[in-house]
Amino acid sequence: MLKHRVIPCVLLKDWQLVKSIQFDSFRTIGHPTSTTRIYNSRDVDELIVLDIDASLNNDEINTELITDIADECFMPLTIGGGINSIEEIYKVLKAGADKVSINTKAIHNKEFIRDASNIFGSQCIVCSIDVKKQDNRYKVYSRKDGILDIDPLELALEYEKYGAGEILLTSVDNDGTTNGYDLELLQYIAKKLTIPVIINGGAGLPQHCVDAIQNGADAVAAAYIFHFSQYTPNMIKEELRKNNIAVKYN
Amino acid sequence: MGNLRSVQKAFEKIGCNAIISNDKETIQNATKLVLPGVGAFKDGMKHLQELNLIDILNKKVLEDKTPILGICLGMQLLSNKSYENGETTGLGWIDAEVVKFEFDNTNLKIPHVGWNEVIFQDNNNTLFSHIENHKDFYFVHSYYFKPNEDVIIATTEYGFEFTSAINKDNIFATQFHPEKSQANGLQILKNFWEN
Numbered sequence: 195m196l197k198h199r200v201i202p203c204v205l206l207k208d209w210q211l212v213k214s215i216q217f218d219s220f221r222t223i224g225h226p227t228s229t230t231r232i233y234n235s236r237d238v239d240e241l242i243v244l245d246i247d248a249s250l251n252n253d254e255i256n257t258e259l260i261t262d263i264a265d266e267c268f269m270p271l272t273i274g275g276g277i278n279s280i281e282e283i284y285k286v287l288k289a290g291a292d293k294v295s296i297n298t299k300a301i302h303n304k305e306f307i308r309d310a311s312n313i314f315g316s317q318c319i320v321c322s323i324d325v326k327k328q329d330n331r332y333k334v335y336s337r338k339d340g341i342l343d344i345d346p347l348e349l350a351l352e353y354e355k356y357g358a359g360e361i362l363l364t365s366v367d368n369d370g371t372t373n374g375y376d377l378e379l380l381q382y383i384a385k386k387l388t389i390p391v392i393i394n395g396g397a398g399l400p401q402h403c404v405d406a407i408q409n410g411a412d413a414v415a416a417a418y419i420f421h422f423s424q425y426t427p428n429m430i431k432e433e434l435r436k437n438n439i440a441v442k443y444n
Numbered sequence: 445m446g447n448l449r450s451v452q453k454a455f456e457k458i459g460c461n462a463i464i465s466n467d468k469e470t471i472q473n474a475t476k477l478v479l480p481g482v483g484a485f486k487d488g489m490k491h492l493q494e495l496n497l498i499d500i501l502n503k504k505v506l507e508d509k510t511p512i513l514g515i516c517l518g519m520q521l522l523s524n525k526s527y528e529n530g531e532t533t534g535l536g537w538i539d540a541e542v543v544k545f546e547f548d549n550t551n552l553k554i555p556h557v558g559w560n561e562v563i564f565q566d567n568n569n570t571l572f573s574h575i576e577n578h579k580d581f582y583f584v585h586s587y588y589f590k591p592n593e594d595v596i597i598a599t600t601e602y603g604f605e606f607t608s609a610i611n612k613d614n615i616f617a618t619q620f621h622p623e624k625s626q627a628n629g630l631q632i633l634k635n636f637w638e639n
Contacts, residue, residue, distance in 0.1 A: 196602060197559040197580060213590075237626055239559060265453055270582055270624045290449040292584070292624060312529065315484045315517070317555045317584040359555050390553045412553060442559040442580040 197442045198434060199239040199413035200403065200427050203362075203394050204229070204422050206245040206275065209259060213417045214246075215370030217324070217337065223421045226259055230266040238427045239442055240393075241267060242295065242362065242415060244322075245275030249298060249337055255282060257289045264290025272320055283310055287318070289413030297322040297364055298336055301344065304356045311357030320392075321358040322397075323349055325379055326366040332379055335366050347383050354389050361387060362415065365395040370418050372398025375406045400425055400433035407439050447623070451480045451515065454623035458634045466495045476637065477501075477510055480623075481517030485542065485587070488517050489534065498535070505537060505615065513636045514617030519610065520589055522617055528587050537615055540591040547603050556587040557601045562609065562620065566597040570597040570639040571609065571616055571632055579628045581620035583608075591620060 204211045204223060211229050212220040226243070233241055243263060248255045253276060260273055273286050274295025282292050294314075300307050300321060311319045313409060326335040327345045332342040350361050363383060365376035375396045384391040390412035397403055397416035406414050418423050433440040448464050455478075460481035462478065463470060471477070481488055481597050486588040494500055494591055504510045526542035534542070545554045559570040559580040598609035600619070609618045616636060622629035 196556065196563065199558050234626075249459075249513060264449065268454060268457065268624065268626050268630065270584070270621075271450075287447060288449060290447070290453065292447050292450065292621075298460055312484060313487060316586055317557060318483070359586075388553055389555070412556065 195440045197239070197406075197440045198407050198411075200430050200434075200441070201240045201242055201392060201413055201415045202233055202238055202417060202427070203242040203244070203415035204417050206243055206256065206259065207247055211243075212337075213370060213421060217335075217366050217369055221422075223417070224419060227262045227266050230263050234266055234268060234391075236427055236444075238269065240270040240272070240413075242272040242274070244295060245273070246337070248276030249274075250276075252276065255286060257285050260286060260291060262291040274320070274322055278306075280309060283314060287314070293318050293320050293359070294321045295320040296336060297324065300353065301334065301336060301342065301349070305354050307353055307356040307358055311359070316357045316359040319358050320360045320362050321350070321353040322362040322364065323353075323374075324364045324366050332382060346379075347386060350383055350387055354387055358389060360390045360392060362392045362394060368396030369394075371396055372418055372423075374398065374402040375411070375414070377405060377409045380406060380409045380411055384412070398423065400430045403430050404434055404437045404439065407434065408437070447621075448480060451478060451623045454630060454633055455637070458459055458630055458637060460637045466497060468497065468500045470496065471500050471504060474504070474510065477504060477512040478515065479512060479518035479521060480515045481521065483517055485517065485520055485528040485534070486530070486532045486599055488521055489532055492521075492535075498615070500536070505617065506583075509614045511614045511617065513633075514615070515623070516619060516621055517584060519617035519619055520587060522610075522615065523605065526587065538595055538612060540589055540595075542587045543590055544587050545603065549603065549616055552603050553609045556586045558582070560600050560620075562598045563605070564598050567609070569597045569611055571597065571611065571618075571635050573631075573635045573639070575628050575631050575635075577605060581618075581622070581625040581629060583620045585619060589617075594600075
């Protein structure tokens with residue numbers, strides 16, 4: 195049986211791993227390679243690292259650091275942040291990533307997803323959608339341009355059509371709040387897609403991860419809970435297992 | 445084709461010096477071969493053709509009987525043909541086709557991505573030494589390998605039991621990624637390297 199994944203999702207900023215609160219006020223988690231080594235030894239299911247300097251400043255992604263991270267990582271590694279060309283995907287994969295997460299570039303250019311998935315395979319292409327609520331409606335959010343008048347479900351369906359392999363769905367409002375995932379957003383999107391959805395933003399308790407999977411998430415991503423609470427990835431899995439959710443155990 | 449470095453790093457971890465190469469002479473001199481790959485079938489075959497590597501690979505594997513390990517797309521490339529983005533001819537070392545997962549039950553998402561159990565069909569296969577049956581390995585694929593000959597050494601359940609590892613003479617392959625499957629995955633690579 196396919197297991198539900200528990201995935202640390204951390205940000206790269208100024209050569210440090212950081213965690214944001216509502217996409218703002220960054221707190222340092224630690225050094226990228228030593229943190230990755232700890233995740234690796236704790237047998238987490240997967241790791242997502244998003245280079246926010248690259249996405250904000252139009253910089254090239256920091257492949258030197260990606261290489262160092264990948265060297266510590268004998269589990270799947272997804273890298274994202276400012277990826278806007280096929281060449282850049284080549285570079286990131288060559289540095290040791292297994293998948294790339296694409297966000298801003300694809301919002302107005304879905305053909306990019308089609309090109310990328312044709313070349314690298316759908317399994318390699320994670321489409322990241324950041325969502326913020328405005329006037330009681332869910333809207334796509336861009337780190338660069340703020341709230342856009344785009345329905346995240348429509349965007350997700352288009353990404354699926356163009357060959358995305360997974361959707362990383364992040365609630366900006368819930369990010370770093372530890373109040374739980376946005377289950378309403380999850381229900382709005384996950385069940386209408388045929389590709390897996392990783393929900394992100396808001397996990398503060400193992401029960402939040404149970405709630406997310408029971409509401410349609412294929413995998414849960416989190417950061418705050420792993421670094422600023424007493425809960426470990428294995429404690430989360432234990433809670434999931436108690437609720438009859440299949441997880442990987444070693 | 446993506447994750448070459450991951451595979452190389454994993455071999456380094458088990459004390460094996462693996463060389464990434466598309467050079468015929470280097471391939472000719474190899475004692476073991478690994479055909480990894482994340483990517484699309486058509487692109488994978490196109491690269492092998494453009495690099496003019498198919499003849500040397502045929503010779504090494506079919507005549508010299510050099511052990512080879514195909515991983516993920518590398519396993520699929522061993523087949524006669526794949527239906528990914530049209531129809532593409534493969535290396536044809538195993539009588540098999542590569543077809544897309546299709547489910548009426550929409551609870552099963554495609555790609556099949558994540559950790560899933562590997563059920564041994566051949567407990568004594570050297571590839572599985574020191575590994576317990578039913579352990580989780582990391583998969584990420586939308587197409588699966590459908591052999592027409594008796595090569596299956598492991599299966600995995602996703603809607604139905606599909607082929608997750610094969611062995612025929614000197615040819616070994618896994619649909620999952622040993623290089624990304626932590627300790628048990630590294631053990632698979634070690635078994636391939638040491639046997």
